[in-house]
Amino acid sequence: xxxxxxxxxxxxxxxxxxxxxxxxxxxxxxxxxxxxxxxxxxxxxxxxxxxxxxxxxxxxxxxxxxxxxxxxxxxxxxxxxxxxxxxxxxxxxxxxxxxxxxxxxxxxxxxxxxxxxxxxxxxxxxxxxxxxxxxxxxxxxxxxxxxxxxxxxxxxxxxxxxxxxxxxxxxxxxxxxxxxxxxxxxxxxxxxxxxxxxxxxxxxxxxxxxxxxxxxxxxxxxxxxxxxxxxxxxxxxxxxxxxxxxxxxxxxxxxxxxxxxxxxxxxxxxxxxxxxxxxxxxxxxxxxxxxxxxxxxxxxxxxxxxxxxxxxxxxxxxxxxx
Amino acid sequence: xxxxxxxxxxxxxxxxxxxxxxxxxxxxxxxxxxxxxxxxxxxxxxxxxxxxxxxxxxxxxxxxxxxxxxxxxxxxxxxxxxxxxxxxxxxxxxxxxxxxxxxxxxxxxxxxxxxxxxxxxxxxxxxxxxxxxxxxxxxxxxxxxxxxxxxxxxxxxxxxxxxxxxxxxxxxxxxxxxxxxxxxxxxxxxxxxxxxxxxxxxxxxxxxxxxxxxxxxxxxxxxxxxxxxxxxxxxxxxxxxxxxxxxxxxxxxxxxxxxxxxxxxxxxxxxxxxxxxxxxxxxxxxxxxxxxxxxxxxxxxxxxxxxxxxxxxxxxxxxxxxxxx
Numbered sequence: 001x002x003x004x005x006x007x008x009x010x011x012x013x014x015x016x017x018x019x020x021x022x023x024x025x026x027x028x029x030x031x032x033x034x035x036x037x038x039x040x041x042x043x044x045x046x047x048x049x050x051x052x053x054x055x056x057x058x059x060x061x062x063x064x065x066x067x068x069x070x071x072x073x074x075x076x077x078x079x080x081x082x083x084x085x086x087x088x089x090x091x092x093x094x095x096x097x098x099x100x101x102x103x104x105x106x107x108x109x110x111x112x113x114x115x116x117x118x119x120x121x122x123x124x125x126x127x128x129x130x131x132x133x134x135x136x137x138x139x140x141x142x143x144x145x146x147x148x149x150x151x152x153x154x155x156x157x158x159x160x161x162x163x164x165x166x167x168x169x170x171x172x173x174x175x176x177x178x179x180x181x182x183x184x185x186x187x188x189x190x191x192x193x194x195x196x197x198x199x200x201x202x203x204x205x206x207x208x209x210x211x212x213x214x215x216x217x218x219x220x221x222x223x224x225x226x227x228x229x230x231x232x233x234x235x236x237x238x239x240x241x242x243x244x245x246x247x248x249x250x251x252x253x254x255x256x257x258x259x260x261x262x263x264x265x266x267x268x269x270x271x272x273x274x275x276x277x278x279x280x281x282x283x284x285x286x287x288x289x290x291x292x293x294x295x296x297x298x299x300x301x302x303x304x305x306x307x308x309x310x311x312x313x314x315x316x317x318x319x320x321x322x
Numbered sequence: 323x324x325x326x327x328x329x330x331x332x333x334x335x336x337x338x339x340x341x342x343x344x345x346x347x348x349x350x351x352x353x354x355x356x357x358x359x360x361x362x363x364x365x366x367x368x369x370x371x372x373x374x375x376x377x378x379x380x381x382x383x384x385x386x387x388x389x390x391x392x393x394x395x396x397x398x399x400x401x402x403x404x405x406x407x408x409x410x411x412x413x414x415x416x417x418x419x420x421x422x423x424x425x426x427x428x429x430x431x432x433x434x435x436x437x438x439x440x441x442x443x444x445x446x447x448x449x450x451x452x453x454x455x456x457x458x459x460x461x462x463x464x465x466x467x468x469x470x471x472x473x474x475x476x477x478x479x480x481x482x483x484x485x486x487x488x489x490x491x492x493x494x495x496x497x498x499x500x501x502x503x504x505x506x507x508x509x510x511x512x513x514x515x516x517x518x519x520x521x522x523x524x525x526x527x528x529x530x531x532x533x534x535x536x537x538x539x540x541x542x543x544x545x546x547x548x549x550x551x552x553x554x555x556x557x558x559x560x561x562x563x564x565x566x567x568x569x570x571x572x573x574x575x576x577x578x579x580x581x582x583x584x585x586x587x588x589x590x591x592x593x594x595x596x597x598x599x600x601x602x603x604x605x606x607x608x609x610x611x612x613x614x615x616x617x618x619x620x621x622x623x624x625x626x627x628x629x630x631x632x633x634x635x636x637x638x639x640x641x642x643x644x645x646x647x
Contacts, residue, residue, distance in 0.1 A: 093427030103426040115417050121386020129391040155383035318428040319462050321486030
């Protein structure tokens, strides 16, 4: 299915929001306003936005340590996200989770996860519950090429395939698992080819082309809702920034490799598409969109700064249910 | 009251809770064939394959999927078959189930019961015999339960299924056939937390749980013949544990012994001993005593396995020294 012009513009807004949010988060990490770890998604925005645009609000996703993009694409509130990064009381997790654990159960965002591969089995359970309840809900996991080598990947795909769970397994293949190239760690570089072993479709898509991702996700969602089982979608993409924002952190990736991927900017890709398809799209419009996004990010920072730190004794709350 | 087995009591608990609440379901290996110890017998026929789900041997994903299914509002009962096999799913228990509620700022609940048949049973050797309750008691976010009587196995399992937190539910494999009186009413619940006074006595408080309760009761009967009255407390819930009952008993007897089947080193007995020492050293008239297994993997051959078991006679001998009898 092709995205409508309105949806394409919304996709552009979301992608630009992810980018500007993370640019600010990165700046604030380096200037000390954000103390805890930040993993940036910049360069991979088309995956989260393309997939989540194919979902309903009550569909459920699980993210990973690089989760800001998935949160924003699923409709999370920037203010509460930024407040969580700032470790404030009004953050999504009341300052208990930080960047790696942002969740918003009200929009089907079942949490970012700090354990690589940790989300795969959990989201499979959300798929199981969706099947049990029979309301047509779909569950989606976002994970990297690194997580595809964890045992939970294979266990989860086997179970989901056997039980025909309504699921999408979305591999964001950015070719680097932390600081190790997938060329050194994957028996076969294509993750999608493993789908054959489980008898499910394995689709490779240009992860920097949001419309291509959207189309692949739409097909997979239709298949899932029809009771035909899960799909493994491998999105070839790249993160522009190092594994983590930590100062002095190693980044062994070749500069020319980074530059080549930056030339395939997913946001510029969509802008070019919009200009081509809808001749009326102009640089001025994009500038206006970016201004609005920058205002929203600035408002999120203001919200975060205005929110108090949690009371120290709250460190003992929420351990057990009431 | 009916006299039924520990296994039958657990079966009733799951069946009743599944009838009461459509969100309750169970998953694990061989559940469709009644479970490895028959503790799910007949449930497939009553509830169908979606609610009594037979899984592949994929412990990590069984556990993780249960976390996910619990996060979105169902109440899974996860069968690990043997407690030892749950170690293939420690990440999912410790990093995921135990922490989800906390790290998402209270947004999430993880109502799931993780059944782990534990303990030494029929020469099952090193990888099918362990008692690891102390590990789980160490993890914030987990409830840990280890019933001894059939009545408790029913009432505590029902409470565990209704609990909104992840519960590590430790059934002793040597107890499946143990029979006892169990109340018949459908809403028979034993609350998580309170211990059970299994036998009263004035000379020594003996705190124990799971199968060792029976061993302790035999020891107390033997000791009584020798003029020593041992008070036996069946802890039932390891975390949170019933400090109030233990403290009250120690205040009366002024002596404490903790007995468990698990390895003594770093066992949960050490926590109880230390807590009582911190709060009640002034009333104690004898050093606190712990009894647990030696720090060795569990053997296969009967004489070797038995070498690791605590006997009533050993308990009486130790109690006798402690009481100064």
